[in-house]
Amino acid sequence: MQRILYTYFRSSAAWRVRIALAFKGLEYTAVPVHLLRNGGEQHAEAYRELNPQEMIPALLEEGELISQSLAICEYLDECYPTPPLLPTTPVQRALVRSLALSIACDIHPINNLRVMQYLKGPLGHDQQAADVWSRHWMAVGFAALEARLAKLGSEQCCVGTTVTLADLCLVPQVANARRLNLDLAPYPHIVGIDAYLSALPAFAASHPSQQPDAE
């Protein structure tokens, strides 16, 4: 069966899906979509035909295109349930999804490439102001996440000792924060969990530096 992932090495949303695929041992062909070259290859007509949102990642499997990283991960978890990315009880599943969404909705989209481009273009801010903006939203999001993880007593993974959807979101977001020089000292649980997860094969193999399109 043909499975294609439209990806960009540095995209944290694409990285989430790469972790899911590696975690479940699923082979795929990576098709890089360069988010900066030629004004952004995600805006090219051929790709827009596939995914009108003009964003990555997108997964093509058995002729069906699936977009949105969390929708792709849930799809993979339903089709290939072992090892699972979600706990078994509704309350625990909700907890995992809530942690994942607190990153995927309330941190990442406010700092992604297109928002940075709009801040620097139409709104006329410089790179420094854009970086301050990014660090602000990451700090707000991480403070809440740290409080939740501390209350849960999380040390290895976000929820207990088993990898879940929340972990797939955490590690790429921490990498983004480090790239932006966010001070991570106030977030010991996040830092500890990131260190534990980053050593796992699925997380290491899917790291941006290990991708065919890495620069």
Place this chain on the structure above:
Amino acid sequence: MQRILYTYFRSSAAWRVRIALAFKGLEYTAVPVHLLRNGGEQHAEAYRELNPQEMIPALLEEGELISQSLAICEYLDECYPTPPLLPTTPVQRALVRSLALSIACDIHPINNLRVMQYLKGPLGHDQQAADVWSRHWMAVGFAALEARLAKLGSEQCCVGTTVTLADLCLVPQVANARRLNLDLAPYPHIVGIDAYLSALPAFAASHPSQQPDAE
């Protein structure tokens, strides 16, 4: 069983959950959290203890607090599966989730209250510039959504003729767009689906104007 929804009449994220609860016929006690009064009641210590993200909605059920609107909706769908909010096949479920996330991740969080406050506070923009910002991201998101709905041939609901999680996100976002005077003429499928859905009892009863804290 005690079920409490922390809500704010005008919050589109809270409205999604109110639709889910009404759609499934689930009774609840609405506890209003005023997002503007006293610097924002979501930042008060008592609420922050419950939800460190200091955002609404949050659902308290059987002593468990669940935050993040989509996590709450998935939780309700797992606990109270009839009528369902997701289709039965993984591909269709992924489609619904992808449409929902395209609103919940890529439109709403970039235009919500706290981002507006940051644009007008630290970045020094006026209300007009903040409104232009909001309309921009809504227009970008709606253009992609319209293309997808047109391709699907959607007329009543986002996917076919059955209410799903995607519809719970669409109607509140369209209401936000109307409040910001976004020209909806380029999005006939979105407008048509919104009109169909808005007449359904679960959507009408959960409308901001019907809430106990409506102003």
